[in-house]
Amino acid sequence: MKKIKFAVLLVFLFTSFYNYSQQGPGGKPKVKVTGKVFEKVSKQPLEYATISIMAPNDTKVIAGGITNPKGEFEVAVAPGTYDIKIEFISFKSTEIKQKSITGDTNLGAVNLSEDAAQLNEVVVRAEKSTVEIKLDKKVYNVGQDMIVKGGSVSDVLDNVPSVSVDTEGNVSLRGSDNIRILIDGRPSQAINMAEALRQLPADAIDKVEVITNPSARYDAEGGSGIINIILKKGKNQGFNGTLIASTGLPETYGLSANVNYKTEKLNYFTTAGYNYRTNEGAGKTNSEYFDTNKTTTSFLDETRDTKRVRNGFNGRAGVEWTLTPTTFWTNAINYQNNTGDDRDLINYYNYDANRVFTGTSYRLNNADTGSENVEFTSNLIKNFNDKGHKLTADLSISRNTDDSNSTITASPNFNTTLNDQVQKQVLAQVDYVLPLGKGGQFEAGYKGSFGDLNNIYNVSNLDSNGQSVTDPNLSNTLEYKENINALYTQYGFKVNKFSYLFGLRWEDTNIQVNLLDNSDYNTKKYNNLFPSAFVSYEISDQSNFSASYSKRLSRPRGRFMNPAVNYASNINIFQGNPDLDPSLTDKYDIGYIKRWDKVTFNTSAYFENTKDVFSFVRSPTGNVVTPDGEVVTPQPGETVEGTPVIKSSPINLGREQKFGFEFTFNYTPYKWWKLNSNFNFFNVKTTGENSYTDTQGKVIVQDLDNQANSWFARINSKVTLPYKIDWQLTAMYNGEQKTAQGKNLGQFGMNTALSKDVMKDKATIAFNISDVFNSRKMRSDTYLDNVSSYSEFQFRKRQFNLSFTYRFNKPKGERDKNMPKNNDGGGDGGGEFPG
Incomplete structure (x- = not known):
């Protein structure tokens, strides 16, 4: 009462x-x-x-x-x-x-x-906030962030509220990697997304949009939401641009240019950049092995030292043509070419049950990598009036290659691996928007996505005669074809202070996963309806309340489905699962936003219910690695002294339920000090089990039920010091999270940067330090029936970077004045509430 x-x-x-x-x-x-x-x-x-x-x-x-x-x-x-x-x-x-x-x-x-x-004046103008909070998304303005100068898109995403990037470059949103990444509103066609984001320079990015609950206009894929990376497009009159040079430690160099020339009818824009990057990393895994009676049998300590060197060129050129005062046609070509060398050295130290040293071995993986990505995009917009009535058409054609050749030297074995991938993709989309009455809007559209991936993976060993022989158990040729057709419609309207947006999307999917070497053909066909509903209430000019629902889907891709064994370690291996099914998510979100003169506050509570969620499970393969480094399969009754080989694979676990709440806070206490922060807390409950058959023919059932709490927080401070020196500091922490087979430990990191305008504000010098305390390490504990282990891995150690930016005919911080004729998000833009 x-x-x-x-x-x-x-x-x-x-x-x-x-x-x-x-x-x-x-x-x-x-x-x-x-x-x-x-x-x-x-x-x-x-x-x-x-x-x-x-x-x-x-x-x-x-x-x-x-x-x-x-x-x-x-x-x-x-x-x-x-x-x-x-x-x-x-x-x-x-x-x-x-x-x-x-x-x-x-x-x-x-x-x-x-x-x-x-x-015609080059003066310092008012800058937009680094983070803009809107009702249905958060917008991160890259140009205002000194910390990412000379960095990559991964560095940019790691500073975006609600987004995290782990030490291996994997991106997650609100603690989930079940997301969709778009570039200019179109799905990125990169084969290796984490690597592609590390190769694209931050200087090419204008802003990043985070959409946690997308409407029917967007692709249904991405259970936890969408991240839209928007590239720079010059819009200033005349000839203008920006030149950026950078250098750093470990050895890093970069040079890029953004140049734009605009006339009354034509707008030419281009971005080109070269970068040489060195990433040094390290890791270790300490394992304790048990017999069936839980008695310790041995110990194994692994230490890992990595060095990755990349040479990359990125280019983008395009033209926007004003055909008529209401018709605009933009064409662009994107090109990326990257080569690199990877060195991965693992040392193994063996101990008996009493922790007495018994021997050592090593495994050295030297790899040459290369990738080439070419994409042509075309966008046509017809505005029927100035009230939003328009028709847009988008076309994208791309071809991506990714090659890696490795030589693996281990005592006393010698292996070579070959991994060649070619992907072709065609995207076509048409969107129609019709305003109706006062505050009403009808939308409809079609999208077709047609892709073809061919992956040749080959592992060779030396036989007794010193000849190279292909290992049929580890080699394969994968053919992956994916055809998706989608239709959507949505209607939004406003009644007094209430705004509504209701939509429905239909997607038909046809996927073929074929293993050509052993004639294993798999076809998956399914179609789904994806409803969405959004309601917002305008409490006042400065505050709004919103509630939304959408159904989302996640298709398994890439390494998740590729059955090729990752052979970097012969003790802890990874293998994809071509029989994975898509997962479906129901998303609910309630949000509130309030603006004051110096403060913007946004909070939301969310719930996600996912069926057939993807989860990684670890299990013994039945193989062991002998003290001399050879992998063998013991026969029944045979005893072999060696270390068990553990395999990690993705499965459709069953169900995952996630509940959380989030706060985003922008505060400008003084003109010289800006703060923005983000806090997220969530509870994840998973239910399911995994079964496998061991070498003795016994069916083993793993209970993977788990419930865990976790949280992460980020705070960003930007201060203008005397002599107009800007200082930026960002700190983030990912909390500990329990898993079905162990736990992921907490992780802390801090970045900082200093910046000073010179040459009458035509140029800027910036110095930044990434991972100030060298503390960003992915750490975890794993508990299985026969092994307990602690692991940590640091993909990139602390880095120092110095950059110089020069602007010609382009004021610092100047907002584009001739607003883009299209939605900045390309084919998947829009989605605003009607007003």
């Missing part, structure tokens, strides 16, 4: 506060002043334009607001006579003098034109 009374009291207080906020001085009810702000030439809406309402002939602002992505604004004031000023950076402001406001007033369309005088 006390709880009910307390709840009623809260509702009463909230209602009283809300009613008070809707009244002006003296208790007068407030009225609304609305309108839209556009760029005069292109008729594109201007987001973040400011509206100030003042008393006549007075500079003190009585009320104000900013425009949303559609250029719309709404400001509440008491009835009266006011001066109204509409402003946007680098545009001529517009003033409405002595405007009588007696009731709700619509100012209509306000067109702003560029200020030529400001365009």
